[in-house]
Amino acid sequence: MFVPVIAGSDKTTVSVATGHQEYHPVYMSPGNLTNIARRAHGNALLPVAFLPIPKSTPYATSSLHELMYFYSNKEASENCKLPKILSPNVPFVPCPRLSAT
Amino acid sequence: MIYPDLVLMPGRPCNEQGEYLPPHTPPPPPTGPAEAEPHNPWSPFDSRIEFDFAHYHFVEVQNSAGKINKAIDLWAASVMEYGGDAPWKDASELYATIDAIQEGDSPWKVYQIRYQGPRPPGTPPKWMMETYELCTRDSRQVLHHQLSTAAFKDKINIAPYRQVNSKGVRTWSNLMSADWAWKQAVRHMSPKFIKTNIISSPGQDRRRCVYTRCYVCPSDSRQ
Numbered sequence: 483m484f485v486p487v488i489a490g491s492d493k494t495t496v497s498v499a500t501g502h503q504e505y506h507p508v509y510m511s512p513g514n515l516t517n518i519a520r521r522a523h524g525n526a527l528l529p530v531a532f533l534p535i536p537k538s539t540p541y542a543t544s545s546l547h548e549l550m551y552f553y554s555n556k557e558a559s560e561n562c563k564l565p566k567i568l569s570p571n572v573p574f575v576p577c578p579r580l581s582a583t
Numbered sequence: 584m585i586y587p588d589l590v591l592m593p594g595r596p597c598n599e600q601g602e603y604l605p606p607h608t609p610p611p612p613p614t615g616p617a618e619a620e621p622h623n624p625w626s627p628f629d630s631r632i633e634f635d636f637a638h639y640h641f642v643e644v645q646n647s648a649g650k651i652n653k654a655i656d657l658w659a660a661s662v663m664e665y666g667g668d669a670p671w672k673d674a675s676e677l678y679a680t681i682d683a684i685q686e687g688d689s690p691w692k693v694y695q696i697r698y699q700g701p702r703p704p705g706t707p708p709k710w711m712m713e714t715y716e717l718c719t720r721d722s723r724q725v726l727h728h729q730l731s732t733a734a735f736k737d738k739i740n741i742a743p744y745r746q747v748n749s750k751g752v753r754t755w756s757n758l759m760s761a762d763w764a765w766k767q768a769v770r771h772m773s774p775k776f777i778k779t780n781i782i783s784s785p786g787q788d789r790r791r792c793v794y795t796r797c798y799v800c801p802s803d804s805r806q
Contacts, residue, residue, distance in 0.1 A: 483741055483742075484742065484743065484764070484767060484768040485726060485730070486758060486759075486763075486764060486767070487722075487726065488758070505718065508719075510722055510725060510726065510729075511729065512726055512729050512730055512739075513758040513759065513764065514730070514739050514740050514741060514758075514759055515729075515735060515738060515739055515740075515757075516738045516739065516740065516756075516757045517756065517757055517758075518738060519734075519735055519738035519739070523732070523734055523735070523738075525728070525729055525732045525734070525735075526729065526732075526735070528725050528728070528729060530719060530720055530722045530725050531717065531718065531719035531720070531722075532717075532718040532719070533717065534696075534715035534716055534717060
């Protein structure tokens with residue numbers, strides 16, 4: 483089955499009491515779901531990662547490309563530079579194309 | 584008269600071998616989370632009474648740590664004469680057991696990560712040198728979990744499709760109805776595809792268009 487993956491992050495920061503860390507949550511949803519299901523059901527959009535926010539460096543978090551590089555996992559993806567978060571899907575995405583808008 | 588929208592090539596469920604399933608086929612039984620201790624359904628608690636104790640104090644009455652400590656002391660005192668002991672020493676141990684509960688079948692893991700790209704000459708920025716915690720889980724398992732949600736049975740498009748309204752005008756509603764998804768999965772016939780499904784449809788001026796749909800179908804995927 484062809485399963486497009488919709489993933490995104492928003493500006494909501496998650497404050498964790500221990501360590502005073504802040505994170506950007508990353509959510510994921512299969513593109514196969516209808517828009518109505520995606521908005522109505524809790525399972526349609528699930529968190530898969532919490533990205534740490536490097537402090538006092540806004541530009542470090544602002545660039546998507548930098549984040550992709552930051553989280554790239556060499557063992558899993560070799561030259562592909564697929565983010566570690568998506569690396570379990572590597573066998574099914576033999577040649578990922580990353581683009582930033 | 585209003586005609587319902589016509590959906591072209593909506594797709595049909597198939598099994599792992601690519602064979603079409605009869606309509607209304609029930610899903611395979613859930614595999615359930617991988618349990619660390621298969622003989623103990625109350626894991627990480629040792630028994631039902633321990634789970635009920637934690638559920639009562641933490642969820643139902645939401646007792647303070649001090650009151651939980653007292654309840655644990657009473658438990659310990661009541662079984663001491665038989666050589667027993669309470670499962671926890673204090674509330675913090677009970678909290679640790681609650682934190683060890685595994686929700687769903689995709690556990691969260693924490694990775695220590697740091698920037699591994701090229702560094703500028705001179706003193707690099709602090710964030711390039713520091714180690715951060717990345718909290719993530721198996722995104723593929725999450726996708727499987729989402730796709731196997733029974734409530735999505737009639738709210739899922741298992742193949743790219745095209746939709747036209749009663750006037751014959753193309754309409755778009757979901758991601759799988761758009762050109763991007765169609766272009767990813769639908770190609771003119773090509774021998775390089777592994778699994779193909781040939782669909783013929785009458786085209787204009789008596790020609791017949793033959794499309795090949797490639798199902799990118801992991802062998803262990805579940806419909």
